[in-house]
Structure formats: structure tokens, C-alpha cells
Amino acid sequence: SQELEQSPQSLIVQEGKNLTINCTSSKTLYGLYWYKQKYGEGLIFLMMLQKGGEEKSHEKITAKLDEKKQQSSLHITASQPSHAGIYLCGADGETSYDKVIFGPGTSLSVIP
Amino acid sequence: DADVTQTPRNRITKTGKRIMLECSQTKGHDRMYWYRQDPGLGLRLIYYSFDVKDINKGEISDGYSVSRQAQAKFSLSLESAIPNQTALYFCATSDPGQRYGYTFGSGTRLTVV
Secondary structure (H helix, E strand, O other), rough: OOOOOEEEEEEEEEOOOEEEEEEEOOOOOEEEEEEEEEOOOEEEEEEEEOOOEEEEEEEEEEEEEEEEEEEOOOOOOOOOHHHHEEEEEEEEOOOOOOOOOOOOOOOEEOOO | OOOEEEOOOOOEOOOOOOOEEEEEEOOOOOOOEEEEEEEEOOOEEEEEEEEEOOEOOOOOOOOEEEEEEOOOOEEEEEOOOOOOOOOOEEEEEEEOOOOOOOOOOEEEEEOOO
């Protein structure tokens, strides 16, 4: 079965610094989702990537999909305290009958 | 109103008690899911339903049961709660015709003492 790994597991950065979170799949990626979760709350959809080399941005967050490496990266530019939370990646299965599987999450703290 | 509503938001219960967590959605999605989240373990699937007559076990269904009362409602029950079921529980919905991931509820924080 497919597994997703995320690195790093946790991250503490100074406000204003850039950072990158990686999500690596054990199998081919058919669709990759990024979610953000504020501590103890629900998950908010950030973006979805479907094609190799695809790159999407939302405000100061950019995500990229590297199909060959079976990996996606999430990059935050000039981090702010509002970026703090847990970032989870999720991957589509090969068919629409497959369920999305999720990585373990990366906990981000931003120090003012 | 939220697209996916979970009740209660927080619950403390005693070991051995039966408890039900409820989920309702206004998305019109056929597919609904229950996950639990534990620190460091991410989201683990408990049960899922692809339509009203379809119920499937996920990876950690032991100790749980579900009921799909209608397209919009999917309830999770703990028949006899135990402390290691203390977790954050999420309900989610999806539309297989549009691969846009899941829409999540705000979660239910359950503590079993």
C-alpha cells in the first residue's frame, strides 16, 4: 500500500524566514493535496497538484510536484505567525475508488 | 453554516460508556469518512461510506461502529469507550467526480477517562 512521509517532522523558524516542507510517496503520485491545520482544529485545503512539474501558489505559500521523485515540496516565503500549524500532504489513489492517504504531518512554529 | 458539521466539538466520557459522534454535510457528496488523529500518527481511517447502503472498514475499525442514516449524515459510535480512544476525530466528505480532495469538519476532541 502507498505510504507518505513528510520531512521535517517539526520546524521552528523565526518570523520572516523561508522554509520548505517535503512530502515523499512510496508509489506513483496521481494527485497530491496540501492541507493546513491550526492546532486542535479542522483541516483547510490549500492546494492540489496533479501534473509533474506543476507549481501552484497561494499568498506566500508555493507547492511543487516532482513526479519523477514522487515528491512534493511546500515552500513558505517570509513566514508569519499566521503560518503556524500542522501541514499535511495527502495523495490520491490510482482510481477514484481509492481513498486519499495522508502523511503524518509537519508541525510548524513561527517565532515573532 | 459549515459544509461539514461535527457534534459535539468536545466531549469527556468515562471508560466503558457508549458515545456517538455525529457528522452532517451540505455538500451533497455521496462519500463520507471518519478519521482519528493522534500526535505523530497523522490521520487514520476508521470507516468510510461511498453511499447510503455502502459501509466499509478502514485501517483501525476495531472498537468503533458507524451508521449512515442519510446521504448527509454519518455517525460514529464507540460501543464501550477506552482511554486509548482519546483523540481528535474528523469527518470528511468527497465527490469522486471531482478529485479535489476532502472537505473536513472542524473535529471532535474526545477524552476518555
